[in-house]
Every structure is written in C-alpha cells, then in structure tokens.
Amino acid sequence: MRSPRLTIELPSWVDGLVDWQRRYPRPEDRMALVIAVGHEQIRRATGGPFAAAVFERDSGVLVAVGVNLAVPSHNCVLHAEVVALMMAGAQLHSHSLGAEGMPQHELVSSCEPCAMCLGAVFWSGAASLVTGATKGDAEAVGYNEGPVFPESYAHLERKGMTVVREIMREEARALFAAYQAAGGEIY
Amino acid sequence: MRSPRLTIELPSWVDGLVDWQRRYPRPEDRMALVIAVGHEQIRRATGGPFAAAVFERDSGVLVAVGVNLAVPSHNCVLHAEVVALMMAGAQLHSHSLGAEGMPQHELVSSCEPCAMCLGAVFWSGAASLVTGATKGDAEAVGYNEGPVFPESYAHLERKGMTVVREIMREEARALFAAYQAAGGEIY
Numbered sequence: 462m463r464s465p466r467l468t469i470e471l472p473s474w475v476d477g478l479v480d481w482q483r484r485y486p487r488p489e490d491r492m493a494l495v496i497a498v499g500h501e502q503i504r505r506a507t508g509g510p511f512a513a514a515v516f517e518r519d520s521g522v523l524v525a526v527g528v529n530l531a532v533p534s535h536n537c538v539l540h541a542e543v544v545a546l547m548m549a550g551a552q553l554h555s556h557s558l559g560a561e562g563m564p565q566h567e568l569v570s571s572c573e574p575c576a577m578c579l580g581a582v583f584w585s586g587a588a589s590l591v592t593g594a595t596k597g598d599a600e601a602v603g604y605n606e607g608p609v610f611p612e613s614y615a616h617l618e619r620k621g622m623t624v625v626r627e628i629m630r631e632e633a634r635a636l637f638a639a640y641q642a643a644g645g646e647i648y
Numbered sequence: 649m650r651s652p653r654l655t656i657e658l659p660s661w662v663d664g665l666v667d668w669q670r671r672y673p674r675p676e677d678r679m680a681l682v683i684a685v686g687h688e689q690i691r692r693a694t695g696g697p698f699a700a701a702v703f704e705r706d707s708g709v710l711v712a713v714g715v716n717l718a719v720p721s722h723n724c725v726l727h728a729e730v731v732a733l734m735m736a737g738a739q740l741h742s743h744s745l746g747a748e749g750m751p752q753h754e755l756v757s758s759c760e761p762c763a764m765c766l767g768a769v770f771w772s773g774a775a776s777l778v779t780g781a782t783k784g785d786a787e788a789v790g791y792n793e794g795p796v797f798p799e800s801y802a803h804l805e806r807k808g809m810t811v812v813r814e815i816m817r818e819e820a821r822a823l824f825a826a827y828q829a830a831g832g833e834i835y
Contacts, residue, residue: 580764
C-alpha cells in the first residue's frame with residue numbers, strides 16, 4: 462500500500478454557471494450567487510445541497526466557489542465551505558486569506574457552518590462570515606452540525622471576525638426542500 | 649478566472665519511512681509510528697510538527713497517514729488529521745470510515761485536534777480517537793486550537809466515539825521542541 466494522490470476539483474458545470482468577471486457588492490448579491498450554485502448542484506446531482514464562496518470583502522471580487530463533494534469524492538471533509546477555502550488558498554497562493562498586503566476576504570455560505578467548517582473559517586484568515594440558512598434549518602431536515610455552540614461563534618468574534626447571519630435565509634433554506642424533492646440522500 | 653484543480657499528496661519520504669505491512673496492535677505502537685512520522689516531517693521541513701494516522705481499530709492494520717501540509721500547500725485545512733482522514737477515505741473508497749460492512753477505524757493524532765479537526769473526526773465515522781500531546785501543550789508553544797470546549801468532546805462521546813488522551817504525551821509533546829529547535833515557524 463502507498464499513499465494515494467488526491468485530486469480535488471469542482472464539477473465542470475461551475476465555470477459555466479458562475480460569472481467570474483462581475484462584482485458582487487452586497488451580501489445579497491453574494492448569497493444569491495451561492496444559492497444559484499447550490500440549486501445547480503442539486504439539479505446536476507453532483508453532491509449535497511450546500512454551496513459557499515469567497516469574495517474580496519470590500520471590492521466584491523469573486524475569488525472562489527465551493528460545493529459539498531463529500532460523498533462523490535469519498536472525502537468526508539469536502540463540505541462546501543472547506544472546498545471554497547481550499548480553492549481560495551490555491552487562487553491566492555496562500556494558506557491565509559488574511560495575509561499581510563492582501564485585501565480582506567469574506568466567506569459566504571448557504572448554511573451556518575458545521576463544527577469542522579467553523580473551525581476551518583477560524584483558520585482561514587477570512588475577516589467575515591455571512592450565512593443563509595441556520596443550523597436549526599439544516600438539523601430540521603436531518604443534517605447534524607456537530608459540536609457548534611454559541612461560544613464557538615463568540616470565540617471567532619473575539620478574534621476579530623464579523624459574523625452576519627440569515628441573509629436570504631428563506632431562499633437558502635429552500636435548497637434543502639429542493640434537494641429532498643430531487644430525491645437527494647441526507648447522510 | 650477558473651476554478652483550480654488541487655492535488656494533495658504526502659511528502660515523498662512518507663512511503664520510505666512507513667512500514668505499511670506490519671500490524672500496529674497497541675495504542676503505543678500506533679502513537680510511536682505517528683511520532684516517528686512527525687519527527688521526519690520536522691527533519692525534512694515539509695510542514696508543521698503534527699502527524700496522524702488511521703488504523704483498523706481491532707486488527708491494527710495501517711490505513712492512512714497524514715502530516716500538516718497547510719503552509720507548503722497554501723491550504724489552511726490540511727492539518728495532519730484532515731490529511732489522514734482524506735487519505736483514508738481515498739483508500740477505502742468511502743466518505744465514511746464507519747460504513748456498513750467495514751471494520752471500525754481509529755484516528756491517532758500526535759496532538760489533541762483543533763476545532764476543525766475535531767469536527768472532521770466527528771464526520772469521519774471513526775470509532776475512536778487517540779491523542780498524544782494536549783491542547784495546552786500546543787498552546788504553550790503558540791498554537792491556537794480554536795473553539796474546542798469540554799462539551800465538544802462530550803458531544804463526540806455521546807455519539808458513541810471513544811476518546812483516549814495522553815498516550816505517550818511526553819514523546820508527542822517533544823515534537824514541538826524539536827520543531828522549534830529546527831527553526832520551524834509557528835503560524
């Protein structure tokens with residue numbers, strides 16, 4: 462046995478759907494993109510009903526997109542937020558999105574992050590986190606978020622991160638219903 | 649701009665160091681391998697002073713190894729535990745190490761996991777977690793573990809996971825001193 466070589470890439474439809482050139486100035490512009498990516502993910506059946514993206518916080522430039530690829534990739538850590546952060550690091554050639562000389566970055570996620578993804582956000586150096594659907598919305602359809610507590614968010618905020626919740630919550634939550642209607646499996 | 653294609657692989661020295669054929673029956677056998685991998689990681693300067701491995705819990709078969717690759721890979725999520733879990737998923741062709749029909753799996757880490765990695769353990773389907781150095785040991789040399797609380801572990805244990813701490817703690821903690829002596833940067 463030898464160590465495998467992993468390749469991680471987004472489904473091929475992403476670059477056809479996403480407009481990389483335009484700016485996404487408002488939180489709603491950013492969340493609308495993320496939700497559109499989530500719906501296409503469901504329509505194409507390429508993974509779970511979660512999507513995320515990284516933007517330059519002030520300019521609204523889109524840096525990276527992520528979707529949940531855990532089951533098709535045989536890789537339990539490939540939640541949408543983790544994929545978006547990995548892709549952003551690769552684009553920026555930096556393990557930190559908050560490195561000196563860089564603009565600030567924002568992670569926008571269709572749902573409040575699970576324990577793992579919240580930890581990843583903490584490590585990412587992102588200056589802000591914007592979420593749509595709530596932990597409760599995800600749990601209501603059978604997803605488990607793991608050990609996330611109010612104190613987890615307080616910890617991030619004490620470290621200087623801004624967290625804005627429930628942007629377009631109803632539209633974001635509708636991803637779960639669309640996924641269930643499409644017969645998607647909740648693992 | 650287009651989405652990048654990421655390749656993740658272990659440093660080439662890993663397969664030369666690790667004996668994939670032997671069994672690792674006791675927690676100390678498993679931790680000794682992990683610590684040896686950590687020391688080689690420091691000597692080769694291929695990343696941070698953390699190592700982990702996944703074993704079949706009962707048989708002691710080695711399934712996957714991980715080291716911290718965050719800085720050299722420009723990828724903030726590539727902590728040792730995450731890398732080991734990703735590699736294990738690839739070996740087993742499953743996002744879950746606890747899928748039906750599989751033997752139980754154990755993650756062994758040179759240090760108590762950060763918030764992200766603890767979340768990843770939760771998602772991995774591993775039946776047990778074994779750690780060496782403590783969160784306090786990591787924090788004492790300047791690492792930050794993020795929002796990990798006693799309740800985080802209680803959550804995992806309620807879900808049926810066994811957690812065994814401080815196996816070869818002194819030897820595992822010595823990785824930090826070795827890293828510092830080698831001039832390694834704590835990010």
